[in-house]
Amino acid sequence: MDAKNLQSSFAVVERRAEHAVKFFYSHLFWHNPAIRAMFPDSFTDMERQRDRLFAALTHVVSRLDDETLLPYLRDLGRDHRKFLARPEHYAAVGASLLAALAEASGEHWNQDVEKAWTEAYSLIADAMMEGAAAGTDPPWWNAKIIRHLQYGSDIAVITLRPDPPLPYRPGQYVSVSSERVPTTWRTYSLGNAPRPDHTLDLHVSRIEGGRLSTALVRDVAPGETLRLGSASGSMTIPHVLTQPLSLIAAGTGWAPVRAILEDLAQRPPEVDLRLFVVARDTAHLYDRPYIEELGRRLPGLSTTYITPAPGQHRNQATDRLVTALSNRGLWHAQDVYLSGPPLFIEETAMLLERLGTAPDRIFHDAVPAAATGRTRPLGFREWFLRRPDPQWHNPAARAPRHP
Ligand code: HEM
Incomplete structure (x- = not known):
């Protein structure tokens, strides 16, 4: 591939990302009305699509010489079978992508650049179609x-029996779709270690305005069928633990941590385990009895619950987490697993690095912001402040960001 031409052309297009994305989807849907029906009805949020499309293109363009690129594309293609993507669709997407790149490049578009993108796209599409065919x-x-268990108005734990059994490792997540909101897929973590009867639990937190999460929390019922994509995610633990382990979970970020602990409880490790469970109020500690049971099965586990004090503002929990983490020592010797909203992960990881944990010992999944159904990831404070009831938000009471 002509890496030099591709990368310099991509730098030009990136500056006009907004325009390129609008042009791409308009071109694709105008010329292929049947493809429009493969995308969600709510597919109007161009900011989110820009982030997604450019994340995928950036991934490809920045890894042209990387041996992980082809396996990534094959997996992506295998996964695209759930969107019903077929070879003829790849040709249509390619034609619209080329048209959008030409449009966004303006005077920078020439024969060499066109040739470089055409070759790159056929390589990408071939790898994806190959992955799909080999799946x-x-x-x-x-x-x-x-x-279906609902906790309060915004959290549900849904137990499912996939047929055939779905292979996964504790700590992973799956994408989920329901006929109630056709063609929409969102990712949710699996909250249990694999069971002999192959049932599994999804932990779902309702997003204000999120059609699928609302349907999953409030509408779906036993007997109904959901669709699940294959399991993904790298927040898994080694079979034998050699380092003390800290697990820090916020909200339904508790699910993968729960799966990991349940797995460990089957072979309690020699090392110390620390668990920090953060919730916006005590009512949101929906799994507390089970956490206590895990504590009995795992003698090395110490658990800290973090909620605001009764009557206190919810963002006090953030400060309490900072204090709780700062009061514990030996962060340099820990493997730390983080799970929760994207900015919670980012901010907590920064704090842990300051407390001495090496960056390569901090593990988490970058669940795409799109998975939350929002255009921007929620910050930790924002998560406490804005959900579930926006009325509750009081900017004057907003405390300064932690150091
Ligand atoms: C060859 C280049 C392609 C690349 C690099 C690509 C990449 C991606 C990525 C990274 C995502 C987001 C990840 C996800 O939600 O699982 C996505 C979503 C999607 N892709 Fe593709 N894709 C390609 C081709 C296609 C084709 C040919 C189709 C079929 C029309 C297609 C249909 C979809 C749909 C329906 C979604 C979900 C959109 C949403 O939920 O908002 N893609 N694609």
Whole structure:
């Protein structure tokens, strides 16, 4: 591939990302009305699509010489089977992408640049179609709901029986779709270690305005079928632990941590385990009895619950987390797993680095911001302040960001 031409052309296009994305989707949907129906009805948020498309293009363009690129594309293609993407769609997407790149490049578009992008796209599309054709697992798993527990108005734990059984490791997540909100897929963490009966639990937190999360928390019922994509995510632990482990979870970020602890409880490790569970109020500590049971099964586990004091502002929990982490020592000797809203992860990781944990010992999944159904990831404070009731927000009471 002509890496030099591609990268310099991409730098030009990136500056006009907004325009390129609008042009791309308008071109694609105008020339292929049937493809429009493959995308969600709510597919109007161009800011989010810009972030997604450019994240994918940046991934490709910055890894042209990287040996991980082809496996990434094959996996992406295998995963695209759940969107019902077929070879003829790849040709249509390619034609619209080329048209959008030419449009956004303006006077920088020439024959060499066009040739470089054409070759790059056929390499990408071939790798994705190859991955799709070679996929031996199903494009998606049909999973019957066998239990639905709702906690308050915004959290649900849904137990499903996928058929055939869905392979995954504790700490991973899956993408989920329901016929109630056709063609929309969102990722949710799996909250249990694999069970002999192959059932699994999804922990879902309702997003204000999020159609799928609202349907999953409030509407779906036992007997109904959901679709699940294959499991992904790298927040998994080694089979044998050699380092003390700290797990820090906020909100339904508790789910992957729960799966990891449940797995560890089957073979309690020799090392110390620290668990920090952060919730915006005590009512949101929806799994506390089970956390206490895990504490009995894992003698090395010490648990700290972090909620605001009764009657206190919710953002006090942020300060309490900072204090709780700062009061514990030996951060340089810990492997730390973080799970929660994207900015919670970012801010907590920064704090841990200051407390001495090496960056390569901090593990988390970068669940795409798009998975939350919002255009921008929620910050930790924002998460406490804005949900579930926006009325509650009081900017004057907003405390300064922690150091
Ligand atoms: C060859 C280049 C392509 C690349 C690099 C690509 C990349 C991506 C990425 C990174 C995502 C977001 C990840 C996800 O939600 O799982 C995505 C979503 C999607 N892609 Fe593709 N894709 C390509 C081709 C196609 C084709 C040919 C189709 C079929 C029309 C397609 C249909 C979709 C749909 C329906 C979504 C979900 C959109 C949403 O939920 O908002 N893609 N694609």
